[in-house]
Amino acid sequence: MSKVRVLVGTRKGAFLLTADGKRDKWEVSGPHFAGWEIYHMKGSPVDPDRIWVSQSSGWFGQLLQRSTDGGKTWHQPGVTDEKPIQFPNKAPNRFLYDTTDASGAPLHTHQWYDGTQHPWEFKRVWHLEPSLTDANTVYAGVEDAALFRSTDGGESWQELSGLRGHGTGPQWAPGAGGMCLHSVILDPSDPGRIFIAISAAGAFRTDDDGLTWKPINKGLRSQYIPDPDAEIGHCVHHIAMNPARPNVLFMQKHWDVMRSDNAGDSWTEVSGNLPTDFGFCIDVHAHQPETIYVVPIKSDSEHFPLDGKLQVFRSRTGGNEWEALTKGLPQKDCYVDILRDAMSVDQLDDCGIYFGTTGGQVYVSPNGGDTWQTIVHDLPPVLSVEVQTLA
């Protein structure tokens, strides 16, 4: 029988939640890396027992952990007492911006909150995206915004500097959460195509495996920047794709839910009848590419659900027409937030939808959103949720 493994990153450690295909009885493992911030964990599609973890701390910086046994044990790739790593040129937590002339991206500053230029400074890894085809290749979206890639199982990292070196780089500015590259989507139909999103620069796409990039923000309107239709500067919160239709992208922007039917070349708003179109997370049903999910948040000033009612909204029409999903979710006195990487879906026939909250709850709907159950309700604030569907 199939089973699912939910990878939960929190402010104070990582948790693994497992269940069989019924998804009604759960085992909880953790905390792993207790006391550390786990911004993101994700398993390799090639080797599901290979799980990548971004482990960080305001005191000790960034670490990169990997499991090769489904989360039973962890290690920093390449770091062993027996085989010292080639410090300082090679380390699993060494994310150095490539500003060499050879990179063509000798860019050292971006726009700061006060409008002045500020040096690029690595802070943490927000998102890890394993390759669809190679277990040793993984991408890391980092703050300050850049994309790195490892092809040796995480032992060393190289920046895809054409992104940060894009001509608009000096105009990129941090959002309230920092200037983070938080979304990385690999196109299963085109190995050279990658989509990424940055707060608050916008979405970008490469068609040549990361060598060159272009902004894909046409159609986005953001009233909080001087030119609402600018090429860059939009605070994209998350983007999502159903792998069966890689040219169709969905976006939760700071305000507005958007869709693109041409791989991001242009976007149209599909907020429709949502009670508020501010939010952070968005995801797509595993088998119904026009069925999408968001969790509306009251506003950019009040990061919690409207009226204290936790409601997931589902559209079966690719946007515009939305229905509230509430069965099993708290409908009073609920003032949590759902962060951008804290929603995921499984691949079972009756698609499961999962999300975690800043209040430490992780919810599952084993039936596409019709009803919800609480898997755990007292974890530290949840930063990310990823689901693995295992044979």
Next chain:
Amino acid sequence: MTQDTAGHPLIRVTLPYHLRNLAGVSGDVTLAVPAPVTIRAVLDALEARYPALRGTIRDHATLERRAFLRFFACQQDLSLDPPDTPLPDDIIQGREPFIILGAIAGG
């Protein structure tokens, strides 16, 4: 002075909780540090012995001390001293530990 077989002084280092866990140790660590015994030399020896700590005390790019970590020894705060400053004799003689301390910050 306690020395190893090569004549290097043996330096005691006290790590904060999370770094002890990363290094897989339960108490102070003892390191053979070639003279001159400086902050840099101690950290180099520490990272060579415990590679899992690389990047956690000093930034990979700048090799500067992480802002929320402090270096104490013999009731002195050495955090702002140049990294090549010789450590106090009580450290070299093994009478006092070199302390890496996490700042009291956060909630």
